[in-house]
Amino acid sequence: MDASNDTEYLETALNLADIMMRKRNYRRADSILTEILVQITKKLASESTTDSDQGGLSQYDKDLICNCFRTMANNARKQGNLDRAKEYMNIGMRFVKTQLVPDTVLIPVFLLDLCKIYQEEGDLRESERIVKEALAESERILGPSHPLSLDIREVLVQVLVEGDNYEVAESSHRQLLQLNMEGWGEKHPRTLICLSNFSATLQSMNKLEEAEECARLAFEGLQDVVDWGHKWLRVAAENLATAYGHNMKTNEAEKLLKEVLHHLKQDPYTQDSSILIRLLNLAQVYTSQKRPELAEATYKEAIEEKGQNNLKAKAEETMPITYRVACGDPRSEQDFLYVELPETAPAFLGETIDQKAEERFLQFLVDRHHMSFLNKRSWRCVTCNSPASDMLHQTAALLRPGLGAAPNFTPSMVDFVIPICEPDTECDRQADQLALQCLKEALPLQLTSETQCVLEVTFHNRHSTTNLWNSDTLFGLTDIVRRLQNDNETKAVVFKSDVPKYFLNHLDLQIEPFDPTVASRMIELLYNMTNLPQVTIAAVEGIARGAGNEFLISLDIQFATKAHTLLGQPEVGMGLMPGGGGGQYLPRLIGRGRAMEFILSSKDVTAEDAEEMGWINRAFDTSAEMHAHIDDLVSRLVIFPLGSLGAAKQSINRATRPPLEDLLMDAASFLERLADPAVQTTIARALTATSNQSDSYGEQFLGEAIPTFYD
Structure with missing residues (x-):
């Protein structure tokens, strides 16, 4: 790698070290990280002699250096060198406190990482002290209801339980549950899984009846919002089964554990170790029921599962051509899905792998857009085309220049598996660069930063010619908002699209399975968008309908070109x-009467008409005129203090923004309408009329086409 560009060098090296850690090549990761440390030292020494008027370290440089220290600590921890991991974390902490703003969210993030190291070491007293400090910092900076604060409090509960400090653990867990209810609502999955985990805390205190009641309420609530493919529902079922077992309700416990096992075995993406654990739990239930035959048979099945696991583990150790690929599961922020790629694996390993399950898994990844395979089934080196003997696995989150580190949040992930001929070769190094380029092209939101103060976000749904709003859009925008909440340098964000004729379109009507929380999460996203201190600006050169228009009007300032721009809310025409x-x-922008006219009729609005009624700020004849105007406006905005911009925005928000509880009522009404069978019939007609939401006449002029759905 060329170190002439310091930031690019460090970013590429850090990505390479992460790849080596994923491949469990910790020695090579260690050498790369050592080189990174040398370069950081040089960079800091160079910047210390730089005139402060010339800028010094950028925010992106500082974030990158912080991530370097966290990666170094993580690599040391995985090698069992906890002292070295603590040393790296402490160095990183000193850098955070001296180089970053006083209220940076990285302070509690680093403290949380350090707490987990002490927790792994078994020093629960120090772990408790550090996690309490992390919680105090997070609540001071972000507030007690912020997701990071809630996650830290959850770790605190774990530490207290491990240290047998049950009464304090119960009190802290009750407070955590109350904060989740206030921040997310009683029926939100996050609140329900917190309630389920609270039952485990109560069980440890021998409060068995209350524990069972909490576990039952959590399980029943989660059944209403997620399916059995979601980890949280399985965890809730097992917590309830444990509570039943403590209360001698073994029949109910048996029924639940069988249900969990059934769904795990039906799911081709389940790790065998997950089945093993549940089999052992079920065998214990049979033992308590005095059913020795069933207990013995279940233990034998568990032993067979364990034997298969050992066989695979042995093959992974001895055969470097056997690979494991991981992909983030959108159904859980913590789960990972795994599949073996046995095309060149030894024959005995193939006996333990369900080939059809593997094919289903690969197709699942392709269908869900969470993984792409280059040379998918040939496994030849992408550089020299010779037979591949190694794999490069690359993953990227939505983090681009100008944005700080997001606290404990997993955004939409894009993964690549790239075959190479040999590791540590020129082909390997070229594959590194190819992976990074592929990832940048694959991300649904492209981020660029011309200066430290201005961020540009470009919409590009690579799976839709009409730039439909889907889960990747929601995840990506949520990630951007959470990062901007902790970014003290960016002052303006400009949103645009590179999909011809489409700025940001309506919700993808063919999302499978449909996530019932999508509406409420979108409401929270747009509400948080209005709370940002940065000025948000839309540069519209195409269609913005439905969710796309709702995103548009939640921004601070909207500009559009007259060509191709059409705005609208087509939901009523769909039966929604x-x-x-x-x-x-919309009524707060254009008035009650006009909002009634366009929402109830589902008609489209041109840029000229939208400008006249106040839907957008201004319509321009050409793209060049619009962008020149935006450049002039932004160049003026960035000279003002971010605090002043944010305070003025909040004042305007108090006069114009709808209450969050009213917005969430709309989300609930949307879901009620969606459940109507007649609505599904109308949606089916809409898909036909728009050629499955492709760039057709029906999709381009949806407002005109809607009446034909009722012919």
């Missing part, structure tokens, strides 16, 4: 209603 806040935001 605006579920992302369109019915609340």
